[in-house]
Amino acid sequence: MNLAIRDIRHHWGRFVLTCLGLSLLLGVVISMIGIYRGLVADALVLVRAPAVDLWVVEGGTKGPFAEASRIPRDTRNAVARIDGIASAGMVTYQSMQIETAKGVARVLVVGFEPGRPGGPAVLAAGRTLERSHFEMVADIKTGLELGQLIRLGNDDYRVVGLTRGQVDSGGNPLIYLSLQDAQALQFELEGAAARNQAARGERANTNQVNAVLATIHADADLDSVARSVSRWKHLSALTQADQEAMLLSAVVDKARKQIGMFTVTLLTVSTVIIALIVHTMTLDKAREIATLKLIGAPDRTILALIIQQALAMGVISFSLGATLITLAADRFPRRVIVEAPDIAMLAAAVGVVCVIASLAGVRHALSIDPAQALGG
């Protein structure tokens, strides 16, 4: 006969309420990990979206995301001629605000040459740019729809394709324009502030782009191609892996520490709360525990009663919390990725937490004198 289950059934209303409360707390713990995974995934989207092998950027910089990078347009042709390069395309990146039906949204405009590396490798709907003017591929997160016309600067652009989950490391959705449109837009949008910049000679001009992206032939050696590019002193060549490592170290390390600390804090708080609940449940059962001892129940029976209840509480609350977060993941403003290995790891942590939290209750239960059952 399982005493833990019988007791829970007797007080099921209280137990369910307790589990509901606890599930919210554990849900927050799960969402912390999910938010972290989301940050990592978002940070890598930008560098993975074009699916290229090599990023050619301004010499001595780690551009174009970690540092600013400006290189001349003719770099593309120079790179394309290098042995092993299959194709090369110029790209620009620029943050701006657009107005959608939902209001003003911040986006990252990616300018690329249709038919060359730099555009979205995977589309969720529609097609990529085919003409070099007034077409746009937008991420679904912008709220834009296929076929919609949207005004940017002085021109109307038609949404011809949609991507899903393409955001910059700040969580802002990407929109893709042709390189010419993107540069024209940049030029138009530079207001008074930019004219000042221009006076200092800093203005980006259409002779410059942020990077040249290249793919290599299947039989070419990535490192030697990169070395060939880097022989030009004014250029650096970064592989896809370099870019990912850089973005991760720039964006993710701090977030990892921040969220790691927060998760540990929350787990500690959960431990304290579960400990309090278990302790209270044990106090409430002092007389029953004394009676059990009196009629001959060994400590193991009493420990099982307490620890099983704590674990049941943990398992139910955690499952509830995990379900809740999984269902709500899409409603978070930034990406929340709930993955099975994380859930499994957290579940194990919660199991340990429950056992640790039971200790206070267990200590009390063991100290209960069977004679306590006798009092009126």
Place this chain on the structure above:
Amino acid sequence: MSAPIVSLRGVSKHYGDGPTRVDAVRDLDLDIHAGTVAGLLGPSGSGKSTVLNLIGAIVDPSKGQISLDGEMVFDGGWLRPDLRRLRLEKIGFIFQFHNLIPFLNVAENIQVVLDLAGWPRPKAQRRVAELLDYLQVADRAHAMPAQLSGGQAQRVAIARALANNPRIILADEPTAALDSERAGRVMDLLRQVAVEQGAAVIVVTHDDKVMARFDVRHALADGRLVGA
């Protein structure tokens, strides 16, 4: 007469020390035989409950010897490492307030003792049914303790005390919460158990309603036997 089932020799119990010392039981010799219902009487504070708890291995004697069912269990110290096992094997307790486990139903309250004693499931279930019948609470088998009347609850508590066939039944004020008719029935039942199971039943009571129903009466005053 057969050897006593409960035998105390020179048993003393004091609580505390120095100025707060209370001598609850002093140098007590007591024998209770199988098949008897013994009354433990005396004014409040005379040590009745303490004697019962000493026999039940719930409190530790300060000195003396206790033997239960032919086994010396205390001789200056407990001779068994596991007193709960000792209680499970030899002793059934009945309290003034029935002390049923509130989250177990009537049948489970009895079953739990048999589980602890390691009875196989089918045998235990037969025993539970038999006890519920015997104590006339079979129709309440699935009721929770809170749903029972005082008399029903006390009968279930008795069923639980009897479940593992203990040779010693200890009852502290078992009838105090019952009216005289129900108190009488409980006493009849205890007598029946004493006779049918060859058990020693020791009942602590103040209750005048049941005074006439004991085979032997031991009166305590200030921790000593004063003869009845």
